[in-house]
Amino acid sequence: MIIQPKTRGFICTTAHPDGxxxxxxxxxxxxxxxxxxxxxxxxLVIGASTGYGLASRIVAAFGAGxxxxxxxxxxxxxxxxxxxxxxxxxxxxxxxASEAGLKSFSIVGDAFSDEIKDKTIATIREExxxxxxxxxxxxxxxxxxxxxxxTFSSVIKPLGxxxxxxxxxxxxxxxxxxxxQPATEDEVRQTVAVMGGEDWEMWIDALRDAxxxxxxxxxxxxxxIGPEITHAVYREGTIxxxxxxxxxxxxxxxxxxxxTGGRAFVSVNKALVTQSSxxxxxxxxxxxxxxxxxxxxGLHEGCIEQMYRLFSExxxxxxxxxxxxxxxxxxxDWEMRPEIQAEVEQLWAALSTENVYALSDLEGYRKxxxxxxxxxxxxxxxxxxxxxxxxxxxLR
Ligand code: NAD
Numbered sequence: 001m002i003i004q005p006k007t008r009g010f011i012c013t014t015a016h017p018d019g020x021x022x023x024x025x026x027x028x029x030x031x032x033x034x035x036x037x038x039x040x041x042x043x044l045v046i047g048a049s050t051g052y053g054l055a056s057r058i059v060a061a062f063g064a065g066x067x068x069x070x071x072x073x074x075x076x077x078x079x080x081x082x083x084x085x086x087x088x089x090x091x092x093x094x095x096x097a098s099e100a101g102l103k104s105f106s107i108v109g110d111a112f113s114d115e116i117k118d119k120t121i122a123t124i125r126e127e128x129x130x131x132x133x134x135x136x137x138x139x140x141x142x143x144x145x146x147x148x149x150x151t152f153s154s155v156i157k158p159l160g161x162x163x164x165x166x167x168x169x170x171x172x173x174x175x176x177x178x179x180x181q182p183a184t185e186d187e188v189r190q191t192v193a194v195m196g197g198e199d200w201e202m203w204i205d206a207l208r209d210a211x212x213x214x215x216x217x218x219x220x221x222x223x224x225i226g227p228e229i230t231h232a233v234y235r236e237g238t239i240x241x242x243x244x245x246x247x248x249x250x251x252x253x254x255x256x257x258x259x260t261g262g263r264a265f266v267s268v269n270k271a272l273v274t275q276s277s278x279x280x281x282x283x284x285x286x287x288x289x290x291x292x293x294x295x296x297x298g299l300h301e302g303c304i305e306q307m308y309r310l311f312s313e314x315x316x317x318x319x320x321x322x323x324x325x326x327x328x329x330x331x332x333d334w335e336m337r338p339e340i341q342a343e344v345e346q347l348w349a350a351l352s353t354e355n356v357y358a359l360s361d362l363e364g365y366r367k368x369x370x371x372x373x374x375x376x377x378x379x380x381x382x383x384x385x386x387x388x389x390x391x392x393x394x395l396r
Contacts, residue, residue: 017083037316047138107119155183156238219265286348
């Protein structure tokens with residue numbers, strides 16, 4: 001089958017198996033080229049197939065030599081439909097981990113469900129005994145509560161008033177104004193239920209109760225703060241409420257885990273091109289400007305660079321992990337440097353359809369977006385026949 005990108009708005013409905021494998025291999029090589037990380041031996045990554053979760057799993061395995069279990073929600077190829085990018089990424093990861101002599105297992109299904117938690121616990125028990133690291137990196141538009149059966153949807157909306165700012169169609173380069181109506185209280189409640197900390201806490205409780213978490217285990221989940229430009233729609237909007245809940249959960253979990261020598265953190269990561277961030281209005285344009293400024297200053301990082309720095313310097317850097325006044329790890333420190341933000345603001349004010357390619361790295365954004373799905377890698381013949389049906393080794 002000839003596999004080409006097919007886009008519908010902010011999503012690409014096809015993925016290329018060989019291109020995804022190359023993207024994973026590049027991340028593996030990056031980590032192998034760095035000094036080893038001394039830390040985790042057995043890691044569980046929830047939301048492990050793309051973005052920050054995949055990079056976390058790669059650093060745990062190829063940086064620290066850890067055995068890993070990855071939990072994710074991805075689809076295999078079916079008929080004329082390719083598998084999802086996360087499926088192909090995970091197939092490539094499992095292969096690379098096996099070649100390196102590392103144990104690794106994939107659990108595909110809804111992380112919010114009791115069934116997948118039980119399956120994961122059984123796999124840990126049978127294969128690894130216990131895990132000493134749990135990374136929680138799920139980003140989802142929906143969640144069905146395992147106890148009440150209620151299905152919640154998350155929305156990205158401001159609170160209190162309508163928010164208007166510049167946004168871009170990154171396929172065409174058209175810059176326009178996006179206006180988003182404020183959320184209702186119920187939309188806030190639902191977004192917190194999907195993207196807040198409840199499920200992370202349920203995972204940690206279930207793992208502890210089952211005795212499959214080491215006493216000194218570390219757990220980390222990811223959050224975002226970002227610049228003034230996006231505050232109304234992100235940090236001070238519905239998703240920000242969910243992140244506040246996640247951060248409060250982190251503090252609570254830390255109190256509980258530290259009683260036996262364990263730790264819980266929330267890490268504030270940098271804004272990056274992922275499937276989740278491309279769906280947020282305004283954010284892709286901000287990322288394009290940020291990329292231009294950070295690349296010019298030699299400070300640009302992708303998911304893998306961010307996660308390597310998180311593991312090697314913060315989580316397992318030796319000594320106390322540095323945190324901000326709210327107890328959060330700040331791996332967004334380079335993004336938030338005042339001189340970077342001042343330059344972004346200046347460019348932002350001048351942005352229009354006419355100058356967007358000159359004032360931002362929109363071309364870089366667009367390319368990375370397609371690379372998420374295994375396209376535009378520069379290393380695959382996209383006109384050649386490809387086999388969409390790829391099996392994942394070690395699938396539970
Ligand atoms: P992503 O879309 O690349 O990855 C999400 C992962 O969650 C995938 O592996 C997917 O399979 C998995 N997933 C989704 N629903 C699931 C379900 N029901 N069960 C099991 N797995 C499920 O997202 P990302 O951008 O890497 O985001 C991960 C975390 O990092 C989020 O908390 C996000 O808010 C945070 N973060 C992202 C950015 C950014 O700019 N991308 C910045 C800072 C923090």
